[in-house]
Amino acid sequence: MKASANNLNQTQIAENVVDRCKKGDVRAFRELYDAYSAAMYNICLRMTNNVSDAEDTLQEAFMQVHKNIHKLERDSSVSAWIKRIVVNHCLNTLRKKKVYFEEVDEVEVVAEEGVDEAQFTMTVAAVKTAIHGLPQGYRTVLNLYLFEAYSHREIADMLGITESTAKTQYMRAKEKVRQIVKQQNVIR
Amino acid sequence: MPDNFESFIQQHRDDFDVPGPSPRVWDALERELQESGKGKVVRLMAKNWFKAAVIAVLLVNAAALFYLTKNKEQHQQEVAALSPDMQEAKGYYTSRINEKLELINAYPAEELGLDSAARKELEVRNDTYKALERELKNNPGNERIRAAMVRYYQLKIDLLDKILEELHEKHVTPGQTKKRYEAEI
Numbered sequence: 001m002k003a004s005a006n007n008l009n010q011t012q013i014a015e016n017v018v019d020r021c022k023k024g025d026v027r028a029f030r031e032l033y034d035a036y037s038a039a040m041y042n043i044c045l046r047m048t049n050n051v052s053d054a055e056d057t058l059q060e061a062f063m064q065v066h067k068n069i070h071k072l073e074r075d076s077s078v079s080a081w082i083k084r085i086v087v088n089h090c091l092n093t094l095r096k097k098k099v100y101f102e103e104v105d106e107v108e109v110v111a112e113e114g115v116d117e118a119q120f121t122m123t124v125a126a127v128k129t130a131i132h133g134l135p136q137g138y139r140t141v142l143n144l145y146l147f148e149a150y151s152h153r154e155i156a157d158m159l160g161i162t163e164s165t166a167k168t169q170y171m172r173a174k175e176k177v178r179q180i181v182k183q184q185n186v187i188r
Numbered sequence: 189m190p191d192n193f194e195s196f197i198q199q200h201r202d203d204f205d206v207p208g209p210s211p212r213v214w215d216a217l218e219r220e221l222q223e224s225g226k227g228k229v230v231r232l233m234a235k236n237w238f239k240a241a242v243i244a245v246l247l248v249n250a251a252a253l254f255y256l257t258k259n260k261e262q263h264q265q266e267v268a269a270l271s272p273d274m275q276e277a278k279g280y281y282t283s284r285i286n287e288k289l290e291l292i293n294a295y296p297a298e299e300l301g302l303d304s305a306a307r308k309e310l311e312v313r314n315d316t317y318k319a320l321e322r323e324l325k326n327n328p329g330n331e332r333i334r335a336a337m338v339r340y341y342q343l344k345i346d347l348l349d350k351i352l353e354e355l356h357e358k359h360v361t362p363g364q365t366k367k368r369y370e371a372e373i
Binding site for chain 2: 029030041124174178
């Protein structure tokens, strides 16, 4: 069963796939890849923002999965473990591109500030385009929180920033997306 | 509590996903896995490559000598005169072997890790070779001896190639061949 990033937890793989992977069975590793690659690719694509980097990052991450599969404990969540490796590789890809997740002034951003959603239509395509156009730092925080369901605390730890900065960047990113979607409505 | 924007994302969550990666990702991954598998063998061999090389040489020699003891005959004749095709093969293989030996000998002795006896064993004209040549002179028409001689040359070349490959692996800059990841799991 292939997993979308949204239903990763429901992804089922045969019970012995991980054990077979640990023994170096390439066919078992292919099964693991088939089960998780779609979901992981979507994470890579959202994080890196382009197909080429997403594919390279996915490949590197799965090599790391293969190399470290023996470290995966029997009762651990396979999906969460793979996802964390993938996210780490995405962050490394971004760091190589000199994306910094620096601290920002801690100003309180009020949700719904400035943009009244009742005045415009939100579509998936419009939101996708808006997220695509965000500055990389904002997009990273927004993706990790909104799509990958990490907490602000976890995001702060991953990016080496404070929890309040992670929260503030998320609020700003969200606000920015709303503004871009609204502008797209006006243009139409 | 999720606001309208977050609710919208949650409701349409699956619509934000695209189909999986192109098949070339798995293809590249599979290639890398195969190379990494070979790398493991090379690393294992690198630890004992000298032993492996000597054992291989000894095995080749032992097999050839065993064969020769079972096929002795009397007539002594010149290889070149009686087996012109073998003479041609000899020229071809000897030149290839000597080229490879030159490359191996270019490494400093301390990096090579071979003592003089082992170096001697790698030379073309070692004891096995001389015994084979003697037998070929005695039995120029014997196809099995000719095949054994060609096989001897090929094994010698394979062995030298393996040693060169190991030497290359050992002395190449690590950054040129190995990817390093910034994050360790």
